[in-house]
Amino acid sequence: xxxxxxxxxxxxxxxxxxxxxxxxxxxxxxxxxxxxxxxxxxxxxxxxxxxxxxxxxxxxxxxxxxxxxxxxxxxxxxxxxxxxxxxxxxxxxxxxxxxxxxxxxxxxxxxxxxxxxxxxxxxxxxxxxxxxxxxxxxxxxxxxxxxxxxxxxxxxxxxxxxxxxxxxxxxxxxxxxxxxxxxxxxxxxxxxxxxxxxxxxxxxxxxxxxxxxxxxxxxxxxxxxxxxxxxxxxxxxxxxxxxxxxxxxxxxxxxxxxxxxxxxxxxxxxxxxxxxxxxxxxxxxxxx
Numbered sequence: 001x002x003x004x005x006x007x008x009x010x011x012x013x014x015x016x017x018x019x020x021x022x023x024x025x026x027x028x029x030x031x032x033x034x035x036x037x038x039x040x041x042x043x044x045x046x047x048x049x050x051x052x053x054x055x056x057x058x059x060x061x062x063x064x065x066x067x068x069x070x071x072x073x074x075x076x077x078x079x080x081x082x083x084x085x086x087x088x089x090x091x092x093x094x095x096x097x098x099x100x101x102x103x104x105x106x107x108x109x110x111x112x113x114x115x116x117x118x119x120x121x122x123x124x125x126x127x128x129x130x131x132x133x134x135x136x137x138x139x140x141x142x143x144x145x146x147x148x149x150x151x152x153x154x155x156x157x158x159x160x161x162x163x164x165x166x167x168x169x170x171x172x173x174x175x176x177x178x179x180x181x182x183x184x185x186x187x188x189x190x191x192x193x194x195x196x197x198x199x200x201x202x203x204x205x206x207x208x209x210x211x212x213x214x215x216x217x218x219x220x221x222x223x224x225x226x227x228x229x230x231x232x233x234x235x236x237x238x239x240x241x242x243x244x245x246x247x248x249x250x251x252x253x254x255x256x257x258x259x260x261x262x263x264x265x266x267x268x269x270x271x272x273x274x275x276x277x278x279x280x281x282x283x284x285x286x287x288x
Contacts, residue, residue, distance in 0.1 A: 019281040026277020032270035040087035047080035052235040060253045070255040072246065078256065081237035082263050088238045089219050089267065092153050096218040099157025101211050104164020109195055109203075111165070112172030123169070129162040135221055139230060147230045156221050160214055167210050171203035178202075205282040212275035216268040223264055239264050 020026055039046060049067075055075030063070045069078040111122040129137065141155035175181065176199055184194050223240030225231035232238035234245075239260045246256030 016281045020277055023277035023280060025273045026281075029270040029273030029275075029277065032266065033274060036086055036267055036270070037090065039083055040090045043083045043087045047077075047083045049077040049080045051076065051080040051084040051237045060249070060256075063255060069259045070253070072242075072256050073249065073253075076235075078242070078259055081242060082239070082259055085237040085239045085242065085260070085263065086267075088149070088232060088236065089222060089264075092149065092156070092222040092232075093215045093218040095153040096156035096160065096222070097211055097215050099153065100160030100164050100214070101207070103157075103161045104168050105200065105207070107161070108165040108168025109172050109200055112169035113176055113191070113195055113199060119169075122165075126162045126165050130166070134159045134163075134217070135224060138221055138225065139228075142225060142230045147225075147233055149232050149236070152222055152225055152231045155225070156218050159221070160218065163214070164207070164210065167206055168203065171206050172199055175199050175202045209275060209279040209282060212278055213272065216271040216275070219267060219271075220264070 053076065055071070058071055058075040059073055061067055061071040061075070067077050067079060069082065072078055072081075107122060107126075111119045138152075138155040138159040141158055142151050145151040145154065180202075181194060181198050184198050189197075222231055223238070223243070226238045226240030227244045229244070231240055234241060242260040243257055243264075246253070246260070250257050
């Protein structure tokens with residue numbers, strides 16, 4: 001008889017990647033986001049000029065080889081400021097998402113796993129917070145703490161906790177009564193081990209999608225806070241503040257607002273495309 005070697009069993013992660021890479025739009029989004037991350041990491045190498053260095057003799061210069069996106073009202077290179085603004089926006093976005101995600105995972109998993117009075121009390125408080133639009137809650141928090149990059153990260157992260165809490169709780173409720181959880185409890189596993197080793201790993205699919213899409217929301221919120229003067233303070237480059245600074249000259253020197261606006265559109269669109277593709281790849285209904 002001919003010996004037939006059994007094929008290697010593909011992991012669940014490989015199956016998700018296989019479906020994800022078939023989505024052209026999602027792969028484009030991943031590629032663009034990867035370029036933006038590299039741009040943020042190597043901003044000091046890529047930028048042709050110091051983003052905060054003023055040249056009052058070269059204000060409002062049109063796009064040229066020397067300044068690909070022109071200069072602003074202080075003679076600063078807009079291209080360099082956008083490159084360094086990429087670092088600022090991604091840093092705020094990733095930090096805010098990490099803050100909200102960690103708190104939401106802890107609160108949502110405990111609330112969903114134990115249920116009862118604690119679950120009822122936590123969710124009523126979360127309902128109250130979710131009745132307030134996230135951007136207004138972030139404005140209130142940063143207004144109390146004061147403007148600045150760190151406070152913006154804290155404000156956006158805290159404002160995103162209710163959303164992560166609800167989706168974590170919902171995912172935990174669908175998993176905690178399954179057979180493998182009961183088996184882990186039967187062999188003497190404590191609650192902490194069951195939550196960390198069995199419940200949360202099997203609840204991550206919707207949470208990962210929410211975190212991915214939440215990254216674009218965090219970047220938009222940071223730009224909005226900077227636009228109204230509550231975010232990153234000058235002269236540090238940030239896309240929202242660049243829009244606010246250039247709106248006075250929008251008709252005479254449109255390049256001051258066009259390029260920062262395009263930067264925001266590109267990063268948000270790329271993250272949303274990637275998030276949509278990730279959602280489809282993680283959808284159990286699409287598994288074969």
